[in-house]
Amino acid sequence: MRPVGLPWSYTMQAKGGFEMNNFRLSLRGFQYSGIALHSVLKIKLYAIKIILFIVLVSTESFGSDWKCLTLMTNPVDGSFIASCYDEDSIVWNGNIIRYWSKSVSFEVLAELPTNDPKTSKYIAETAIKLINSGYVPNVMKTKSIKLSIPVAIFDKFIYYTTMIEQLANLERTKAIDKSCFEINVNEQLFRLVSVIEFSSQGMPNPRTINGEWKSIHPDSQISSALELFKMIKK
Secondary structure, three states: OOOEEEEEEOOOOOOOOOOOOOOEEEOOOOOOOOOOOOOOOOOHHHHHHHHHHHHHHHHOOOOOEEEEEEEEEEEOOOOOOEEEEEEOEEEEEEEEEEEEEEEHHHHHHOOOOOOHHHHHHHHHHHHHHHHOOOOOHHHHHHHHHHHHOOHHHHHHHHHHHHHHHHHHHHHOOOEEEEEEEEEEEOOOOOEEEEEEEOOOOOOOOEEEOOOOEEEOOOHHHHHHHHHHHHHHHH
C-alpha cells in the first residue's frame, strides 16, 4: 500500500464543528486491487434478504467496533470508499485469520456539514477528543503508512481517519457492502468467504462465493489487513 502524494484542499471552522469546502482527495497509492467478485449468483428471495438483514443488524448491535483499514477508489464510479474492519470480528485459528469488513462512502463524510450539521459536529468533536486523549487509529501505526504518508499531512490523516471510524460506527450509516475474509498467513493466500452488497435503501443483496484461495497482492487491501492484524497481535 503506497498512499503517495495526497493533495488536500480543505477549510476548517471552529464554530459549529467543522466544514469542508471544495474537498478533494487524490488516492494514487490506494488501489482496489483484485478482489474479483465477477460471475456470482445473486440471491433474490425477498424473505431471505429480510432475515439476513435482521441477523446483520442484530450482530452489529452486539459489539461491532469498526476501524479504518484503507481508502480506495470505487472501480464503478471513481468515488472514494473507506474500507473498515470490525475489530471484534478478528479470529485467529492457527495461521488462518478470519475477519469482517465493510465499505462506506467517504463522500458521506465530506457532505455531512451540509446534509447533517449536527452529526458532522458530533463526529468532529468526538474525533478531536479521542486524538487529544492520545488515540491514534491502528492503521496509522503500521510501518507502510508511516513510511508512505508525508509528515506534513500525517496529523491531518489521523484526524480524518478517526472521523471515518466514527462515521462507520454510526448505526444509521449505510454500508456499501460487508465482506468476510480469511487469510492464510503462512501461504500468503486469502479468500472471500461471504459478501453482502446493500442497495441505496439499505436492503441486503447476498452473493454466493466459491471461496477460492488467491495470492495476496503486495499493494492490496488484504496485504494491508495482514500487516495490521499481525501488528495488533504482537
